[in-house]
Amino acid sequence: MPEGLNIFLRSIGLFALTLLLVRLIGKRQTSRLTFFDLINGIVIGVMAASISLNLINDLAGGLIALAVWTIFPMLIYVLSMKYKAVRDIIQGKETVLINHGKVLEDKLLEARLTPEDFLSRLRKNNVFNFADVEFAVLEPNGEISTLLKKDKQPINAKILGIKVGQESVPQTVMLDGIIMDEPLTAMGLNRHWLHTELEKVGVAPENVFIGQVDSVGQLYLDLFDDAIQVPKPKTKELAYATIKKCQADCELYALGTKKPEAKKMYEKSSEILSKVIQDLEPLLKR
Numbered sequence: 001m002p003e004g005l006n007i008f009l010r011s012i013g014l015f016a017l018t019l020l021l022v023r024l025i026g027k028r029q030t031s032r033l034t035f036f037d038l039i040n041g042i043v044i045g046v047m048a049a050s051i052s053l054n055l056i057n058d059l060a061g062g063l064i065a066l067a068v069w070t071i072f073p074m075l076i077y078v079l080s081m082k083y084k085a086v087r088d089i090i091q092g093k094e095t096v097l098i099n100h101g102k103v104l105e106d107k108l109l110e111a112r113l114t115p116e117d118f119l120s121r122l123r124k125n126n127v128f129n130f131a132d133v134e135f136a137v138l139e140p141n142g143e144i145s146t147l148l149k150k151d152k153q154p155i156n157a158k159i160l161g162i163k164v165g166q167e168s169v170p171q172t173v174m175l176d177g178i179i180m181d182e183p184l185t186a187m188g189l190n191r192h193w194l195h196t197e198l199e200k201v202g203v204a205p206e207n208v209f210i211g212q213v214d215s216v217g218q219l220y221l222d223l224f225d226d227a228i229q230v231p232k233p234k235t236k237e238l239a240y241a242t243i244k245k246c247q248a249d250c251e252l253y254a255l256g257t258k259k260p261e262a263k264k265m266y267e268k269s270s271e272i273l274s275k276v277i278q279d280l281e282p283l284l285k286r
């Protein structure tokens with residue numbers, strides 16, 4: 001068999017085998033790779049390339065070595081899931097770099113981080129002043145996690161004491177002008193509703209690049225034609241305004257009627273609507 005054809009067939013076989021072995025090892029994000037993962041991946045790649053180019057004369061021996069470098073990491077990962085001691089050896093431990101606002105120089109030296117490297121890592125976390133950090137830890141994958149001091153943390157609804165409504169994941173109901181029925185059904189909607197909403201904003205379905213529906217039924221659109229301005233959805237604002245108007249009408253009717261029973265009924269309805277508004281405000285206003 002010609003050498004070129006032999007290399008070609010070996011490469012195809014090793015490509016499929018390597019793909020299978022990598023899938024067996026498991027999914028792992030590149031940014032989450034440890035040093036052990038990196039070395040293991042390099043060794044598998046080098047061995048696969050060597051076998052493909054016939055640099056390893058003993059094909060059976062090469063495949064056995066490739067299997068060992070695949071099976072052993074799998075066993076190690078299984079053991080690391082069960083035993084922390086194995087995890088600490090393979091993945092390493094976290095290293096505290098800042099504790100109570102104080103930079104630990106000996107820990108930086110231990111982690112092989114120069115002050116410039118350390119400050120650069122902080123800037124990647126949007127921290128430009130190390131004095132703003134209460135606690136920082138170097139993760140086993142090389143990333144630095146930071147906890148800002150109380151007075152430097154971003155303001156959120158909890159700090160301000162504001163109640164906010166829970167949000168569910170938006171459903172994508174249109175892609176490239178194609179209507180997706182399954183997400184629509186999951187939201188309790190249908191094509192008729194979608195066409196009605198598109199008609200309200202004067203948009204043709206074939207001009208929709210992406211269409212999403214949020215948890216309260218508001219349709220957000222991105223069009224192929226960026227020159228067309230799509231109005232912002234106002235479902236929540238309209239619902240809130242309608243309830244407020246109903247409450248105001250009940251108060252007005254209670255003041256305008258001379259019948260005690262009707263006055264009592266309108267006042268009670270106004271109180272009920274007031275409570276409804278109070279309960280729905282976090283969802284409809286924020």
